[in-house]
Amino acid sequence: GDSVTQMEGPVTLSEEAFLTINCTYTATGYPSLFWYVQYPGEGLQLLLKATKADDKGSNKGFEATYRKETTSFHLEKGSVQVSDSAVYFCALQSIQGAQKLVFGQGTRLTINP
Amino acid sequence: NAGVTQTPKFQVLKTGQSMTLQCAQDMNHEYMSWYRQDPGMGLRLIHYSVGAGITDQGEVPNGYNVSRSTTEDFPLRLLSAAPSQTSVYFCASSYSGTIPPSYEQYFGPGTRLTVT
Numbered sequence: 001g002d003s004v005t006q007m008e009g010p011v012t013l014s015e016e017a018f019l020t021i022n023c024t025y026t027a028t029g030y031p032s033l034f035w036y037v038q039y040p041g042e043g044l045q046l047l048l049k050a051t052k053a054d055d056k057g058s059n060k061g062f063e064a065t066y067r068k069e070t071t072s073f074h075l076e077k078g079s080v081q082v083s084d085s086a087v088y089f090c091a092l093q094s095i096q097g098a099q100k101l102v103f104g105q106g107t108r109l110t111i112n113p
Numbered sequence: 114n115a116g117v118t119q120t121p122k123f124q125v126l127k128t129g130q131s132m133t134l135q136c137a138q139d140m141n142h143e144y145m146s147w148y149r150q151d152p153g154m155g156l157r158l159i160h161y162s163v164g165a166g167i168t169d170q171g172e173v174p175n176g177y178n179v180s181r182s183t184t185e186d187f188p189l190r191l192l193s194a195a196p197s198q199t200s201v202y203f204c205a206s207s208y209s210g211t212i213p214p215s216y217e218q219y220f221g222p223g224t225r226l227t228v229t
Binding site for chain 2: 036044
């Protein structure tokens with residue numbers, strides 16, 4: 001079945017560091033891919049998405065590119081801030097899934113000033 | 114719009130007790146779902162509904178019941194609580210009517226449940 005694998009956390013960086021959180025997936029067909037963010041004590045919010053190969057999703061300085069050849073959707077940000085501290089989830093929406101999302105295990109990111 | 118709302122925010126149950134987690138949305142979304150979040154396991158789908166009167170099982174449905182009598186509400190019932198059901202529960206909704214389809218799901222703030 002469909003699955004998503006994220007790099008294990010927690011990840012701790014200093015402010016203004018470069019961020020990469022790896023995400024790879026297994027799915028049939030061409031799923032839509034998402035990054036969700038969960039701030040402390042809150043529900044999940046959509047951060048960015050990509051619906052087809054080579055699409056780049058971007059929001060709030062974060063970017064991720066849909067790479068079909070490597071089945072990856074890595075999240076990147078050039079200069080992180082303390083306010084980016086959160087848990088990040090990679091997810092896929094399989095075409096057969098009737099809007100069901102399959103999530104990775106989440107990566108906790110802490111940014112120190 | 115309030116978006117997706119969930120009640121209660123916190124709940125403690127004893128083993129064997131039953132309860133209902135409430136979820137409501139005011140965005141006229143046809144699709145609603147329940148997930149549970151456990152450490153190191155991401156979110157796992159419990160049940161989902163593609164419209165009023167239509168529900169189906171997700172990945173981890175055992176011990177939970179759902180019904181969807183209106184578009185707005187999608188309650189999750191725990192029939193006989195067990196410690197393994199200690200988790201954070203999230204309700205989500207989405208709308209498939211855009212072209213191309215969006216598939217974006219909107220999440221509620223969650224219910225933290227502890228079963229002792």
